[in-house]
Amino acid sequence: MKRAGTLRLLSDLSNFTGAARLRELLAGDPAVLVRCSPDGRHLLLLRPPGSPAPQLLVAVRGPGLPLERAWPEGDPSPLDVFFVPWLARPALILVWESGLAEVWGVGMEPGWKLLQSTELCPDGGARVMAVAATRGRLVWCEERQPGVKDQPEQLSTAFSHRVCFKTLETSGEAGTKLGCTHILLHHCPLFGLIASRKDLFLVPTTNTWSGVAHLLLIWSPSKGKVIVAAPSLGLSHSKSLNPKQGDTWDFRTLLRGLPGFLSPREPLAVHTWAPSSQGLLLLDLKGKVSLVQCHGGTRTVGILQEAPVSLKGSAALGTFHGTLACVLGSTLELLDMSSGRLLEKKVLSTDRVHLLEPPAPGMKNEEELETRGALRLLSALGLFCVCWETPQGLELPSDKDLVFEEACGYYQRRSLRGTQLTPEELRHNSMFRAPQALASILQGHLPPSTLLTTLRAELRDYRSIEQLKAQLVAGDDEEAGWTELAEHEVARLLRTQLTGDQLAQFNTIFQALPTAAWGATLQALQLQPDRSGRLRSQAPPDVWKKVLRAPTAGKEHPNGILPPFELLCQCLGQLEPQWLPPFVKLAQQQGGPGWGAEGPSLPLYRRALAVLGEEGKRPEALELELLLGSGRPKAVLQAVRQLIKKEEWERALEAGLALDASSPLLRSEIFKLLLAEFAQHRRLDAHLPLLCRLCPPEVAPHELLLLLRTHLPDDEGTTPFPEPGAEPPLTVGLVRALLEQTGAQGRPSGPVQSTYEDILWDPGTPPPTPPRGPTASLPASDHPGQEAWVPPGQGLGAADVGVHL
Amino acid sequence: MTFVPVIPEAYSHVLAEFESLDPLLTALRLDSSRLRCTSIAVSRKWLALGSTGGGLNLIQKDGWKQRLFLSHREGAISQIACCSHDDDYVAVATSQGLVVVWELNQERRGKPERIHVSSEHKGRKVTALCWDTAVLRVFVGDHVGKVSAIKLNTLKQAKAAAAFVMFPVQTVLTVDSCVVQLDYLDGRLLVSSLTRSFLCDTEREKFWKIGNKERHGEYGACFFPGRCAGGQQPVIYCARPGSRMWEVNFDGEVLSTHQFKKLLSMPPLPVITARSEPQYDHTVGSSQSLAFPKLLHLSEHCVLTWTEKGIYIFIPQNVQVLLWSEVKDIQDVAVYKNELFCLHFNGKISHLSLLSVERCVERLLRRGLWDLAARTCCLFQNSIITSRARKTLTADKLEHLKSQLDLTACSELISQLDDLILRFEPLESACSSRRSSISSHESFSILDSGIYRIISSRRGSQSDEDSCSLHSQTFSEDERLKEFASHQEEEQPEQGCGANRNEESASHSPVMSEVDKSEAFLPFSIALPFRSPSPLVSLQAVKDSVSSFVRKTTEKIGTLHGSPELKEPFESKDADRAHEEEVSAVTCPLEEDTEEKEIHQPPKEDRLQELTAATAEAMTKLLDPLVLFEPKVLRMVLLEWLSQLEKTFAMKDFPGISNTSSPTVKSNLGAHLLGETEKRVLDEESGEGRRVSLVTEEAGGQITCDPVSNLSEPSADRFRVCSPYAITNSLQRDLAELTTLCLELNVLTSAMESVGGHVDRASQQLSPEILACRFLKKYFFLLDLKRAKESIKLTYDSPCVWDTFVEGLKEMARSNPAYTELEEGDLPTGLQLLDGSVPSDSPLLIAFATRLYDRFGESALRACIKFYPSISPSDIAQLCRHHPAQFLAYLDSLVKSRPEDQWPSFLEFLLQPESLRLEWLLLAVSHDAPPSTSTVDDEGHPRPHSHLLSWGYSQLILLLIKLPADFTTKEKMTDICRSYGFWPGYLTLCLELERRREAFTNIVYLNDISLMEGDNGWIPETLEEWKLLLHLLQTKSTRPAPQESLNGSLSDGPAPINVENVALLLAKAMGPDRAWSLLQECGLALELSEKFTRTCDILRIAERRQRALIQGMLEKCDRFLWSQQA
Structure with a gap:
């Protein structure tokens, strides 16, 4: 599906408290640090030391109070500030270079409150160089001052760092509390710290000793493992933390124990590091983006079309929906994570754009469903999101279209408005929610269970038809x-x-x-x-x-x-x-x-x-x-005429006899017709008894004779006997039977029970032969049963007919 | 007495019945009508008879004495299968469909146990049972076509099996109808059903149908093992209607059809039996069109089958009928080597042997069946007079036979015999000369195949006891001994030295079995020259001289091996510690020698002290990160330290190593060969063999090798696998770390050394690989082996470094008894052994794996997945680098050892560094792949239906392809898939990379509409794509007729992609009306058939119905939503 990334404005920042300040800060200093709270409502901005007041601003979307803080010139300003990433209720941690750490939170009452203030390096003489928080832990890298007593040998300052962490307990009303300190790594070089959801990455910085700047460390507290990886070599080794040694490693011992890390290597030329759900993203100076996975393996994600100009230029990396987004200056590039393909490159109107980290999963997000998991961009112009949309016109009809087309008719019938509804209107108008809901159900989204129960039968039918269509198209002859x-x-x-x-x-x-x-x-x-x-x-x-x-x-x-x-x-x-x-x-x-x-x-x-x-x-x-x-006289007469024409005397007679007494006129009409035939030739003679029965009782003998006479053929010959081969003429003997019938005025006694009774109960006469029709070519059957009439190939046997009819 | 007819042709073989099993059946009470024999099987040791009462009688074939009775309450025994590779297992199927596997526990003299009862086929009729040839696995087939496998975890294998958690019973496959026969060979299962035969690779779970044409009825199929000597692949024979047989290769392709109809028109040969006179009727016989219900591989070259009429034996490879004989009412036949046990429908059993005519006569003579022997001779006189037979059946013997006949009763016979003796051909000159040349050699006898056997007293006519032109092992070993004994009894009057002979034959029996083995490997038409190059043959020649030598050296070893640590296996739980201890504590057999030489060296304590100091200094320096993490400085430190190390372990200890510049003077070739042979002999003789040969070499001073010139043959060089000095654990640890670092950082020669000029210039210019090899050999005992392995893979590209390293490991592993035990037994035994004796993370595992690999090849690699991650894919890649395909097999198994949902992530984890993706993909598409001619046509387009071809590693390929990767890699993958014609992968990639146009073009070429159907079908998504597709079809239809499909006809293949089919898909996707207008727009509307119109009509109805349903649902939705609001 050809998709196009679109930028949608989520907010112009006016719904944030302190909107003006927010815009001002975003527009002003490009080096400002921007962070977003896990619930997505709070934005945090920190200006580097030496900036005009205020240096820290926490803005809230919707209800809530902002937090603004400033530190007078000369006083140390915080090294880093971040939200505690796993907490629903926002809590901030500020850390100063000196080791001072403050925890701020929002309590029941509105407004921010200082919850705790503590020293990370209580013995002094240490400087915090980097800080990060992973689940339940606050981790920092501190530089020990030379000459501190616990250092037996004089070490170079390059390796006088150590990585420590404190547990971060979050309990009830008291909010967040920092626990006791543990040391993870001794005698290590300066490391930058980057936390992903589960792991902590210790990455080299520009100031890291070049002999070790080609490797990085991954600490997985949950697995109790440290992985040392050299991305440029595709090399990684993992070491389990030994609980006996108090989870502490000497960096030198750690590295000496692993093969392959001591040989000469080029330092990593990394422009930007960024955490992502799959691991650590790194952008190098040539524009190549790689992913260091949690197990230590490295793979190339893709190569950006534009390489970073220098180390100074800003860059931001993030992932969403299997897409890598990279903002370099004012260009936004979107790459497919699985194939490294460039999906889209957009030039933004400003180069002061910050990528916001995605809200933590499971957090209640008030934003619309569609933007969930989408990438959010923040600039002075507002908060945007990047999402994929299908361009109009390219799309093929789908279930969704059917729903909206049908919905048009449905609502049109109920609508009082005269205007014609269109599917487009319904699609984008939220007035009618049913079509939207149904369309999403048909596309596989789960509706509330009560609705699902009511729709279950129809949905099942719908799906089975869909399946049937597929079978049909596949040439399946499943009748x-x-x-x-x-x-x-x-x-x-x-x-x-x-x-x-x-x-x-x-x-x-x-x-x-x-x-x-x-x-x-x-x-x-x-x-x-x-x-x-x-x-x-x-x-x-x-x-x-x-x-x-x-x-x-x-x-x-x-x-x-x-x-x-x-x-x-x-x-x-x-x-x-x-x-x-x-x-x-x-x-x-x-x-x-x-x-x-x-x-x-x-x-x-x-x-x-x-x-x-x-x-x-x-x-x-x-x-x-x-x-x-x-049962219509005209029709019956027509039929009888046809029968006479075909010389089917018996049927013609029976047709007449079948008429009950209610239509004597018709009966006599038929009688007359047949009598005329009787008069003309001798082929009816065999059926004389039937003809007699048909004879209407009211007919008088003379009338009969009169009728006969009109139809008698002209006497052509004068011979008393017919010529040999010619038909014998009508004789008195034959007429007598008829005359007796009329004269006696007698009719077969007994009530007529039903129209066809005499046919049905007369064993001497077979039932009327069904018409042969198109199958006349079939050999005449002794038992003209129904099976002869089943059209071949229709799959209906005689038994079927019996059942259905 | 009547005149015996003469069989005109020279039949070489005959079926003979020497004994009746009726008394046995009576003894087993299987002769009543109520209780009778229902099934039969045979193994090396047992004859197995199942009865209607559910009893299974196992009778030891040797003497029919020992027997076991196993009872079943689950109905009559319908099938029996004896495990061919382990006499201790028998599988039985009962009439209720249960399959019971017994472990007889004969070795342990325990009671037989039911080790498995499978109810997988309960209620069905089990029609075939078959054992795996290597592991304990039974295949079961039933009358509805289901084939299952029972994998057994026995007490013997309990340990090995614990690592593999698997279901004991798996359904292997289900075929369309009753299973007629099952056969198994080398990982493949052959299933014959009523309609066709199927071949199944049980490891990779791949299936092939054999041939296209079906047949109906009971037709069997069997494997026909290839001959190792000829390098011949095993083949398959499948019975076909009308006395035909297909010859099928091991991959299931039909090679040829053999027609035996005409050949079977000859009259049947009589079965030679004491019960009746052999009859032969020239007149009988017309061509026979038979259906062979089962095929059995018999006696090396033959395939046996039977019908209700008789037994037929073929030599299928020569399309020859060896013989057929009338034996009626056979229900089943069990075959072991050349012995046949026929179960008749009446429950009787006849025991037949397939023998050469002359052997048959000879055996008759020995049994004193003079009359029968004479008749057989006369009947087969055309065979008897050939020179081949003459060697066995000499004129003297016939004369003797003649003398035994009753003059009055058999005068006719006697005269016929006289004629026969007169017609005897003179012995072939070549043969006689061969004989004479040997006659000077007292201790050899010659076999018919040209193999020499040692016997100290030659006994003329009896010497070729085992000769049989089919060079099969005619008798089991035991039987041969029995025959010897009986023969001796028979001929006692004329044999003076019978007792002597008996003793001698007994003492030589193992040797003879060796001979028989080697004999079995040789193609029978090739006669070997006298001095066979085969080591096993020369082995015989030197046996006597060696055995005395062995005795002497073993004594010597006995004294050397006093220290118990030597045999201590690696059993310690903590591998690191174990390693340290082992290296420092193991006393090396070389120790005594070195100590002798140390007289000329400064005392070792001093040297070690210096080294200890230097090591401590280096270690201190290493504590400084500025040293440790600054490679240049680190190298300096190591270089300095290395010089001290070199000094301490000076090379003078190793004359072979230091003496680099001297060219190798190869010792006398013969002697060298002898030495080689010796070594092999010893290796096989005892577990200490290798050690012994080391000692002998040392003592003789024969082998002096230049490491440089011998790199190709590193085994000739020696490793220091144990320390010459006692070193403390802490020092050992430091030394290990530093030495390994030296190797890792390529610090291989010390500065000192090069300055001091201990090594000549040539060595300085040596490549780092050669230096590394030398370094490895010198300091192998110091290395941290696990780390060294990684370093070698990282730092050195050259395979020779790896090989050297592995050699060193092997050297070290030799001290482990398991290593030598690996030489024997099959793969499961080997693995079990490893499980028990080698810790799973031992660095020596590689040595063991290499050993197993050398012996078992690919299947050993597959087994190595068990040792992951101790043995990693990169290790395996090194191990089998000459056979990359085997690496694939390993990789495939490794990935599939995980649950299926983890395959992609696990594979991705293994793919480090990234460049492996393309390498592995390239490997996978180029192995076990169809030929490119069948995937690509002359113009480079895909051939129709070629995406359906089977690829050995298609699953792996698709996994590799679907893993996320960057654009360039994906594009390269696309190119690889296209160039190799792996279309499923190619299409997947095309669509992933949005090369949809290309994808659809190729789909059209592939011409299979099913590619576009179903949930995973590739269906156009836009109007433009539909138009493109229709356009492609238009141009396709204007092209000349479609290329022929792969299997000849297009008709039986999948539905093609044509306008009609695509139009139907279009109609479904867009609705019939829109589809119609689009088709008109493309000018294709006219090509559509009535079927299309009808389908569209029905589609329309369906759509209307869907719309109606939507209306209904809308109403309900609306109501629901209102109710929610209310």
Whole structure:
């Protein structure tokens, strides 16, 4: 990800107490010492001796009182001041060259208070040269004056130093207390002291004896070890501190006991030392930054583009987020710690910039989450932080975008404002917190647990879809996953209004995954076949209402988006055409009478037929079934006509017989049609009993004869007997049966129980042969079962159909 | 009596059954239908039989007398494996899937103990068991394909094992189906499953599939050890369908396919057994297409297998069928050397031997099976008449045989034998001349391979007792003795000196075993000249003369070694103190000599006094930091002190050292060689050997060496490893510090010396390395060895200084009995020995490690990780500097000895100085790496899929690469990875250094879409990158057809990177609609298939669903946040 480091102003210092003084000091003296308290609220500035008053300023951001101190000219001013790094409540330690140490702290009452004042070198004659504090210890390097009694041999002043430490106890209200003194190292050269969080580094200074200026010492109090390292050689040896000897080492003995340090070497040419979380950073005069790790090993971090001009120029080093920051004069260079790559070089508007150490981990930080761990820069202009931001436009869409896009719609619906919300607005406006929260959750940040519990199911679904996408893209043909996706989505859509976008999505699913979609619809509509081959549904009417809704008149659906009913019919027509007629029939039953009131709309069978294709191109059998099943006279007549055309007499007759007594007109219409056929040829003769049954009771014999006559073919020949090969003519014997029927006015007794009863319970007649449709080429089966109708490759066996329907 | 058919071809070998094991089974009560034998195994000592009742019978093969019975209540014994390198261990699998390992405690005459019970395979059927060949480890394979290893910590090894805390049972691997056979050799495990064979490097945990083609069914595979003499690598044979075998090298690559189908079309050879007359039918036989269910390595050159029909023995290296015989219903076969124990399905066991025909006949003769012997002769007459066989089976013997036959019953046979004797070829001239040349040499006999054996009375036809063209050790030693005895009994009437012979054979048995060993190493086609250069052979020649010498010198040593301190091992807890004491107190065997010479020197007290004074002065000066930390001044002080030291330990003590200018006069070469041999003999004879040879050299004054010219061979030079004078501890300490400082600061010759002219000019001009070597030798006894080791590595670049130092350490280590014991035994024993006798921080460890390394090579280095940090990587680097690859193996093991999460930090800690990063990386990518031709194509681009090639040290390489480093280093690493074709590393680095364009270009070349998939995939992050990638694909598709993939076909490799696949990824990353428009923009929309459209549809649905979920979550979030506010 191409990232850009940006400088953000955190504060223009006006929210600090003593802001004016602070600015003045920062702008004035470049050599001013700046330190930051562990909680990040306090800033400490110390001017070198000889500066105008005040020399020490502690400024606080937010509530609190500043501390200002000055020492008259001539009086010694402090050598160093620092916050006790591991304390939440700020405490200061001031150390003078003479060995005087003062501990200041903020108590319960506002304002700074002197907690303790002590002498580090009580016997006098010693000068403190460097001081630092590591966890629980105050460490200093002191120079012993020559001629002090405890020195048996006359040593050169170069090796008359020693490194001592005092424990720093922090207890309760009394605050901080310095304990007794221990000596770590005797007879050592002058060392600078740098403390990191765990270790103390003893580094050579410009005044260190050149024979030992190539090495540095690392003291790990927690491990009880001293490591001597020569970074230029890649050499390090560690020695355990011997508790018997009181943790004291003679520098000469220490070095003599380790191989490799006594041979002639060049002194280290270090410009700046700086502690970091990984160890000690050192910048040499050529611009190379190295890291001395806690175990003594040294590695090069990177090489700065600009080398320090001289020893005098200021430089500051720090690390954050795996990045090394280096301020040299007015340039800020950012290097990747792991690859040494230059990430960014910025020229600052001022060269008086101080890098502040990062707040201690675990400290409560009032600053925003984003700046946590970021690098902070202090100048007279204000307090800045360097952080990484992704430049706009380069970023690819992510989960975050989805959230904000959806949030737009979500809030727009609830908004009273007329203006259109934009994702950008939501992103940077803190008014709506939910999208922010959700976006961060989706990016892996943990929300409060209560929220997480409520969102758990959705989050799981969301992630599993994400996984599914990855699988899909990887070419994984895991149909099951997609089926589930389709099922969930269909179920969801059927709960919505199923208009607009939802309908479009509904269509998409049916196109992409028809089987799964139909399966989900089945479940939503709770379709169940009964023994008679009809469908039943227990779904609530409003679902059916949604499904059966007619397309709004005049509004054509664009892009071939079909209304739900059409979509379902189409899908069924493709997948399992034999269930289409029962489905349409069921739909007609579900439709109910009240719905027609919405406006004149096409009957459902017409809609279903429309889906099947243009007139004449539809699968005939299916069309017939639909027409017959529609219950509409016109449709039934049309069907019967078609049957007659196809000479399927029995079906035509049955269609007529199937109509119950409620539509006598239609029945007689059918009878008439068939009678006409009867009159014309002899192919119906075999079905005469059925025709008789169809004969309406109200028809009088003469009417019948009349009808027959109109349809009788003209007597062409005069011969009494038909010519050989020609069809025999209608005989009285045949007509008699019909006439008897009418004359007797008798009809088969017994109530008609159901529409199809006679078909179902007549063992002599096989059930209607299902239409062959496109599979007509299949060998005719003796048992025209359903399996013949399962489209191959759809993965639905006969058993499946049975279960679903 | 019928006419015996003659086998037309000259078959050299035959399977013979000399004894029936039925009585044994009866004695073991394993002959009932209820209780019968279910499994079998054999070792040098034991025949192991498992029974249905869970009992394991161990019967000592020698005489079938001693036996052990181990019972198991965990079901019938399904598998047995005897540890081949230690007869004291047996592993057993029961029908319940438990694996029990027994320690028999035979040596200690204790009771057998169950030392491990593994329930790793409980409830499964253990189908294969196999022992490691070096350590106590058993591999177990079961019917679902799991292979585990049981590492044993036995009482014997308890100490060594304590240092390695590890789980005793590890799953090694799981294969796809039932494990058919396991075999192990030199760190590799061979697993054969129902579908294929796998090779597994158990140390590095690397796995290879052998070959591409699968097969289905039970097919075995076995190792075929290489021959040391030929320098031949071990190979693997894998059974294949249709009587085929793959020959596979030790790295799992199939070298060739051997087809035995045609060769097996010959009729089966009869098994020679007393139970029935041998039958041979010419007519039988058609080519056989067989599946070999298991392969066993047999008798040096052969591979044995069987089917339900018979036993087949091949010489696979010559693609030759040695023989096949009909032996039916074999369930399993156990093999030891040339002996076969066949377990039949009915629980019976037959014991067969693979013998040369003539040996077989001879043994039949000895057993008095005249009839059978005669039949065999006739049957195999084509083999018998060759000159090779004639040496064993002389005409006299056949005549004798003829005389034994019943004239009436076997007239047919007798006439056939007569014919045979007439057809005898004359003995080869070369052979006879060889014989005659030896005949003058009373104490040698010649073996068929040309090796000479010492026997004092030559016994004509019996002398080539062991000759067998397969030069395998036909008999175990014990059996040979047994045979001797029985032979003697058989031939007593005609042998006058039987008793004498018996005695002699007994006394020479160890020597003969030596001969046999050396014989086993020799390739059998090469006949050795009379005077073999092999030291072991000449060893035999000088044995007699030496033994008397040894006796004499040992007596002398006995008197010398009176002082008990000498044998005191380094056992003191405080190593520093121990060292001091040792140096000052050890009496050196040289002492007596030096004291003799001291007559000409000023009294030693004076000299020491001066030295003590000088040392005290120097030490005082060193207290001043201005001296100590000012190298120039420090050197001055040391120089001054050194002159005093030189004076005290004047070089006159060492004529060999001071006499530098005299050119070496090599003594008589022969004598020198003899001396060398002597030394070796003695080394092997006794732990004091080295010392003895020192004494003898001294006495003889033979070896005078120039240190300069002998630097290449520092062993010829001598070290002062102990002080000539008694020195007080405090002085010793100071001397040690100063001497070591001198070495460290390169102060090697004193000013005094150079001024005084004790040393000629040549030595002043010597390089510091040579001076350092000389210094080391002179003052080795004074040095602080640990520090000196560091100083040498820091100060001196030259390997010769290191070598000299190590030589010195070795010299010193010789006083430790463990050092000489290291000469014998295997690596674990050696390590155990070190654990017990050398403190872990002793400076002498290096000497021991070097010793182990010389003997065991890489595996010793790997074991050295145990001594970290006493032995550091830089030490190892020095140790194996001629074989950098071995250093890698060490480094790899060392890093991996830590928990995995600590690998990077530990490796970084080891990488001091920084420059090692590149060095090690370079080393790691250039070893155990695929050839560059398979990673880079002709144009220098990566070959498709070449990132999937296996690299021996890929883990190490990736660790090195991922460590933080500076930009230049990272760039160099990138270049290294690219030039060696280590693409995974190269890509990682490219992306780290933001060379994304380059990375994607190469990903496209590698043509594996999985590089871009998954959580760790490298996916473009910006629109620009997507465009770049699509553009790259466009240009790629316009290039000529893709280069062929590594294994021939692209189809079975990973999914390729093509427009379609990338478009799908794009669709996932950006959504289908945006992806579509980008693809159109790049003009790629047309190339997409229906699958893409369909996938996009589904992606769209998925996205809509996600959006719906987001809506739902938003609502909940909103509600939650409101509730929080309320």
